[in-house]
Every structure is written in structure tokens, then in C-alpha cells.
Amino acid sequence: METKPGIQTTEFWTMLFGQVVSLLQLTGAWQFMPDGNNKFVVIAMAVLGGLYAIGRGQAKQGVTYTPTARNR
Numbered sequence: 001m002e003t004k005p006g007i008q009t010t011e012f013w014t015m016l017f018g019q020v021v022s023l024l025q026l027t028g029a030w031q032f033m034p035d036g037n038n039k040f041v042v043i044a045m046a047v048l049g050g051l052y053a054i055g056r057g058q059a060k061q062g063v064t065y066t067p068t069a070r071n072r
Contacts, residue, residue, distance in 0.1 A: 003059045015052040019045060 006012050022045045024030040026038055 006056055009056075009059075011052055011055050015048050018048045022048075 021030070021032070022041045025032060025041045
């Protein structure tokens with residue numbers, strides 16, 4: 001079974017949403033954590049990125065790329 005490109009997956013959009021919300025917290029544009037403890041936000045950004053990378057790796061594990069007419 002062929003896997004979808006990364007941008008077409010739910011985990012990509014979830015990760016992107018989480019990163020944008022975290023970036024808004026870090027810049028002060030949107031304060032969803034009133035105490036301003038940005039250490040948690042940086043850790044959350046790193047965890048989201050790492051989990052996305054692990055998820056994509058598992059999705060592509062053992063799958064060989066076969067170009068379709070759309071990808072040629």
C-alpha cells in the first residue's frame with residue numbers, strides 16, 4: 001500500500017496547527033498560558049516535531065516508492 005505525501009496527512013496538519021499555536025504563545029501574540037511559562041511551549045514544540053517525524057517514519061517503513069502518472 002502506497003503512503004500519502006506528508007502534506008496530505010492528518011498528522012501533518014495537527015503538527016502544523018500545534019506549532020503555529022505554540023509560536024503565537026512564544027511571541028506573545030496569543031497568551032493561552034497566563035503565567036507566561038514558555039519553557040513548556042518550547043518542549044511541546046519539540047515533542048510535536050519529533051512525534052511527527054516518528055509517525056512519518058513508521059508510515060513509510062518498508063514501503064517502496066512507485067511513481068504514479070501524477071508524480072512523473
